[in-house]
Amino acid sequence: MHIPPPRQSLLAGKAxxxxxxxxxxxxxxxxxxxxxxxxxxxxxxxxxxxxxLLAVLPASTAEVSxxxxxxxxxxxxxxxxxxxxxxxxxxxxxxxxxxxxxxxMNAVLEVDYANRFIRVEAGRTNLSVTGExxxxxxxxxxxxxxxxxxxIAGNIAMNSGGAHCLKYGVTTNNLLGVTMVKADGEVxxxxxxxxxxxxxxxxxxxxxxxxxxxxxxxxxxxxxHKPEGARPxxxxxxxxxxxxxxxxxxxxxxxxxxxxxxxxRPCIEATEAFAHPGYPDCEALLIVEVEGSHAEIxxxxxxxxxxxxxxxxxxxxxxxxxxxxxKIWLGRKSAFGAMGQINDYMCLDGTIPVSxxxxxxxxxxxxxxxxxxxxxxxxxxxxxxxxxxxLYDANKPGDLEKCEAFGADILKLCVxxxxxxxxxxxxxxxKRELMGAQFSSDDLEAQMSVKDVFDPDWLLNPAKVFPLAxxxxxxxxx
Amino acid sequence: xxPESEEELAALVAGARCPLRVIGGGTRPVGHPPxxxxxxxxxxxxxxxxxxGALTLVVxxxxxxxxxxxxxxxxxxxxxxxxxxxxxxxxxAGVPTIGGVVAANVSGPRRVQAGACRxxxxxxxxxxxxxxxLKSGGRxxxxxxxxxxxxxxxxxxxxxxxxxxxxxxxxxxxxAEATVVRRGLSAAAGVAALSAALGSPFDVSGAAHAPAGVLxxxxxxxxxxxxxxPSVRYRAGRLAEAGGEIVEAGESxxxxxxIRDVQPFAGRAGALWRVSVKPTDGPVLSERLAAxxxxxxxxxxxxxxxxxxxxxxxxxxxxxxxxxxxAASGGHARLERASxxxxxxxxxxxPRPAPLAEIEAGIRARFDPRGIxxxxxxx
Numbered sequence: 001m002h003i004p005p006p007r008q009s010l011l012a013g014k015a016x017x018x019x020x021x022x023x024x025x026x027x028x029x030x031x032x033x034x035x036x037x038x039x040x041x042x043x044x045x046x047x048x049x050x051x052x053l054l055a056v057l058p059a060s061t062a063e064v065s066x067x068x069x070x071x072x073x074x075x076x077x078x079x080x081x082x083x084x085x086x087x088x089x090x091x092x093x094x095x096x097x098x099x100x101x102x103x104x105m106n107a108v109l110e111v112d113y114a115n116r117f118i119r120v121e122a123g124r125t126n127l128s129v130t131g132e133x134x135x136x137x138x139x140x141x142x143x144x145x146x147x148x149x150x151x152i153a154g155n156i157a158m159n160s161g162g163a164h165c166l167k168y169g170v171t172t173n174n175l176l177g178v179t180m181v182k183a184d185g186e187v188x189x190x191x192x193x194x195x196x197x198x199x200x201x202x203x204x205x206x207x208x209x210x211x212x213x214x215x216x217x218x219x220x221x222x223x224x225h226k227p228e229g230a231r232p233x234x235x236x237x238x239x240x241x242x243x244x245x246x247x248x249x250x251x252x253x254x255x256x257x258x259x260x261x262x263x264x265r266p267c268i269e270a271t272e273a274f275a276h277p278g279y280p281d282c283e284a285l286l287i288v289e290v291e292g293s294h295a296e297i298x299x300x301x302x303x304x305x306x307x308x309x310x311x312x313x314x315x316x317x318x319x320x321x322x323x324x325x326x327k328i329w330l331g332r333k334s335a336f337g338a339m340g341q342i343n344d345y346m347c348l349d350g351t352i353p354v355s356x357x358x359x360x361x362x363x364x365x366x367x368x369x370x371x372x373x374x375x376x377x378x379x380x381x382x383x384x385x386x387x388x389x390x391l392y393d394a395n396k397p398g399d400l401e402k403c404e405a406f407g408a409d410i411l412k413l414c415v416x417x418x419x420x421x422x423x424x425x426x427x428x429x430x431k432r433e434l435m436g437a438q439f440s441s442d443d444l445e446a447q448m449s450v451k452d453v454f455d456p457d458w459l460l461n462p463a464k465v466f467p468l469a470x471x472x473x474x475x476x477x478x
Numbered sequence: 479x480x481p482e483s484e485e486e487l488a489a490l491v492a493g494a495r496c497p498l499r500v501i502g503g504g505t506r507p508v509g510h511p512p513x514x515x516x517x518x519x520x521x522x523x524x525x526x527x528x529x530x531g532a533l534t535l536v537v538x539x540x541x542x543x544x545x546x547x548x549x550x551x552x553x554x555x556x557x558x559x560x561x562x563x564x565x566x567x568x569x570x571a572g573v574p575t576i577g578g579v580v581a582a583n584v585s586g587p588r589r590v591q592a593g594a595c596r597x598x599x600x601x602x603x604x605x606x607x608x609x610x611x612l613k614s615g616g617r618x619x620x621x622x623x624x625x626x627x628x629x630x631x632x633x634x635x636x637x638x639x640x641x642x643x644x645x646x647x648x649x650x651x652x653x654a655e656a657t658v659v660r661r662g663l664s665a666a667a668g669v670a671a672l673s674a675a676l677g678s679p680f681d682v683s684g685a686a687h688a689p690a691g692v693l694x695x696x697x698x699x700x701x702x703x704x705x706x707x708p709s710v711r712y713r714a715g716r717l718a719e720a721g722g723e724i725v726e727a728g729e730s731x732x733x734x735x736x737i738r739d740v741q742p743f744a745g746r747a748g749a750l751w752r753v754s755v756k757p758t759d760g761p762v763l764s765e766r767l768a769a770x771x772x773x774x775x776x777x778x779x780x781x782x783x784x785x786x787x788x789x790x791x792x793x794x795x796x797x798x799x800x801x802x803x804x805a806a807s808g809g810h811a812r813l814e815r816a817s818x819x820x821x822x823x824x825x826x827x828x829p830r831p832a833p834l835a836e837i838e839a840g841i842r843a844r845f846d847p848r849g850i851x852x853x854x855x856x857x
Binding site: 054084112114115116137138158159161165166169170172173181186188189190192193194195196198199200201202203204205206208209225226227228248249251252253254255256271291293295296299300351353354355380382383384385403417418420421422423424425426427431435438439440442445446447449450452453454465466 | 530531532533542553554583585588590593594596597600606610611612614616617618619620621622624625626628629630632633638649650651652653670673676677679680681705706708709712713721730752754755756757758759780783784787808809810812827828830831832834837838840841844845850856
C-alpha cells in the first residue's frame with residue numbers, strides 16, 4: 001500500500017510544532033519521542049505502518065479545537081484515531097502527520113432513559129457504552145466484533161455495523177447527534193436528543209466520512225431496552241447454495257432475525273480445531289438468532305425450523321439453555337482467531353445482494369485455486385456483508401502482494417454482482433485505489449467537493465478514501 | 479418539463495437557463511414557494527429491481543407511492559418508515575411520488591422504532607445542478623463505500639439534485655397489530671406513559687398522545703405493537719397492565735393512519751407547525767406556549783418528540799415564541815402549513831446557526847452551483 005512521501009518542510013518543523021502543541025496541551029499529551037510514536041504507526045491493518053511526526057492525546061473538545069487550530073495554521077495533516085482497530089487503515093498515519101487520539105475522552109456525560117439516549121465523549125469504547133446502561137436493562141445496538149476495544153469516534157467515522165445490525169441498523173441509524181471540531185478548530189453541534197435534521201442531514205453525511213470532515217468529540221446515541229430473551233439455532237448444510245437459499249427463504253417468510261451468520265467449510269474446520277464448539281462436519285453452517293418474548297422466540301424458531309427442514313439440513317440444533325447458546329456462538333466469535341492460527345490473513349468486507357451468495361462463493365473458491373491461497377468465509381449473511389479471510393504468509397516474499405491482488409479481485413467481483421467494496425470496515429487506504437470500480441470520476445469528484453467544504457486545505461486524514469492520483473491536486477494545494 | 483428518462487432529465491438540467499421548481503407529484507408544497515419553470519420527476523416511473531428475498535427495492539423516483547406500496551404488498555412487504563400522505567393536511571391534490579417522499583424525508587409513526595425514511599435508503603441516482611448524473615450508495619443492505627450522499631439528498635427538498643432512482647431496504651408486513659389505548663391522561667402523564675412503554679422490552683412501533691378534543695372527546699394515549707399474533711397479544715397484555723384497553727387489526731390501523739396524516743388538523747383553519755424535540759420536552763413546550771399566551775392545539779407523536787401545533791394564523795403565526803422555546807430545550811420547528819403571505823414573512827425552515835449555515839451553503843454551491851433547484855425553498 002503506497003503511503004504518500006512526507007513533506008520535508010513539515011519534518012523539519014517537528015520541534016517547533018511540538019512546542020506549540022505543548023502550549024495548549026499538558027506535557028504528557030504530546031508524544032514526540034520516536035520510540036513512543038511507533039505505537040501509533042498502524043492500526044489493525046498491520047501490513048501497513050508508518051510512524052507519525054507526532055501524536056497528541058487531548059482530553060477535551062477545547063483541547064481538540066486548540067490542536068486542530070495549530071495544525072491548520074501550520075498546514076500539518078491530522079490523522080484522527082479512535083482505538084486503532086480499523087481493518088482498512090483508517091488511522092494509518094503519514095510521516096508528516098499528527099495523530100490525534102481521542103482515547104483520553106471517554107466520560108459518560110448524560111444518560112436519559114425516558115428519552116432513550118446516552119451522551120458520551122467519543123473516545124469511549126463501544127462495549128462500555130452498553131456497560132453503562134446494561135444494569136438498567138438497556139443497550140447500544142451496533143456491535144462491531146472489535147467492540148471491546150473500538151471507540152465510538154471510530155464507529156462514527158466508519159459507520160460501523162456488527163452482527164446484529166440486520167434488525168437494529170448500523171451506527172448511522174443509532175446516532176442522534178455529535179459535537180465535532182472542524183479542521184480549522186471551529187466547534188459545531190449537529191443534532192441532539194431530538195429526531196431528524198432541521199436543514200440538510202449533516203449528521204448522516206458525517207457518519208461514515210472516515211475522519212475526513214471533522215473530529216467527533218462527543219456523541220448522542222440511541223439506546224434501547226433489551227428484549228426479554230434471545231435464542232440461536234445452528235443449521236448445517238451440505239452446500240453453500242442451499243445455505244444461501246435458506247437465508248433468502250427466512251427473510252422472505254417475514255422473519256427478521258437479529259443475526260444470520262454464515263461460515264463455510266474452511267472456517268468451520270479451523271474453528272473446530274481451535275475452539276472445539278462441536279460444529280457438525282458440513283459445507284456451510286448458519287447461526288440464526290431471534291429475540292423477543294419467549295412466545296415470540298418459539299413462534300419464530302418454529303417457522304425457521306420448518307424452512308430449514310424443507311432444505312434437508314445436515315444438522316439442526318436449537319439451543320435449550322444459555323450454555324448451549326454460548327457454545328453455538330463460540331465458534332463464530334473465535335473464527336478470526338482460529339484463522340489467524342493457521343496463517344496470516346487479510347479480512348475483506350464486500351457486500352453483495354443476498355441472492356448472489358452462492359454465485360459469489362463459488363467464484364471465490366475458483367479464484368482461491370487460481371491464486372493458490374486459501375480462503376475462509378465467515379459473514380453476516382442476512383445483509384449480504386461478506387468477510388472472506390484470505391490466508392497468506394507474511395514471511396514469504398510476494399505472498400502479501402498476491403493476497404492483495406486476490407482481495408482486489410474479490411471486491412471487484414462484489415461490485416459486479418451488484419454490491420459494494422465495503423459493508424462496514426470503510427475504505428481507508430486499503431480500498432482507496434479500487435473506488436473507480438464502483439464510482440465514476442464524477443461521483444468521486446462530488447464526494448471530494450464535499451470534503452472541500454469542511455476541510456478546504458485537505459488536512460484531515462487526507463490520503464484516504466479517494467484514489468491518490470485523484471486527490472493529489474487537492475492534497476498538494478494545502 | 480416532464481422528462482421520461484434519466485438522460486433526458488440530465489440534458490434538461492444542463493440546458494436550463496432559468497430556475498427550476500423541482501416536484502414529484504406536487505402534493506407537499508412546504509417551504510418558501512420557489513420561482514421557476516416546473517420540472518416534474520413524475521415521468522421517471524417504474525420498478526427497476528425488486529428482490530423480496532433480499533428485502534430490497536430499486537425504483538424510479540417518479541413512481542407513485544401507491545404503486546410502490548401495491549407492488550410491495552403483493553409480496554407481503556412494505557416501507558417500514560410509514561410515510562405520511564400530506565394531501566388532506568395541506569389541501570393538495572395529485573399523486574404523491576416516492577421521490578417526493580425521499581426529497582422531504584417523510585416518515586410516520588413507526589419512525590420512533592424503525593427509523594426515518596433516510597434510514598431505509600440504500601442508494602440513489604440523481605442529477606446535480608450541472609446536469610451530471612451521480613450516484614451514491616447502491617442496492618445492498620450494508621455499504622460504507624464513500625460518503626453517504628444519499629442522506630444528504632433525503633430531506634433536501636430537491637435543492638441539491640433531482641432524484642432519478644432510489645434503492646430501499648424493506649420490511650415484512652407483520653402478521654398482527656394491536657394498540658393499547660389509555661384515556662383521560664394529561665399530556666405530561668401521557669408522554670410519561672409513552673416513555674415507559676418505549677423503554678420496555680416490548681418493542682413498541684408507535685407511541686402517540688392526542689389531548690382531549692383532538693382525536694376523541696377524551697385524551698387518548700396510544701401504544702402500538704406489531705409482530706406475530708401470539709407475541710402481539712402477549713406484549714399488548716403486558717403493557718395494558720398499567721391501564722388501558724386493547725384495540726386490534728383494522729381499528730388499530732385506522733387510528734395510526736389518522737395520526738400519520740395528522741388528520742385531526744386537516745381542513746381546520748390556522749397555521750400548522752411541525753416541531754421535533756426530546757420526547758419529554760413535548761408537553762413542556764405546549765405548557766410554556768400556553769403560559770406565553772399562544773393559543774394552540776397539539777398532537778404528540780414519536781413518544782412525545784414530534785409535536786404538531788395548530789395555531790391561529792396571525793402576525794408571525796407564533797414563530798418567535800415557538801422558536802424561542804424550542805431553542806431553549808433543543809430541537810427544531812418547521813412551519814408546515816400557512817398562507818403564502820405568512821410563509822413569505824416567516825422563515826419556514828428553522829434558521830441555522832452560523833457555522834452550519836456556512837457548511838450548508840458550501841454544499842449547495844457544490845451541488846447546484848448556479849442555484850437553479852428550488853431556490854430559496856429551504857430559506
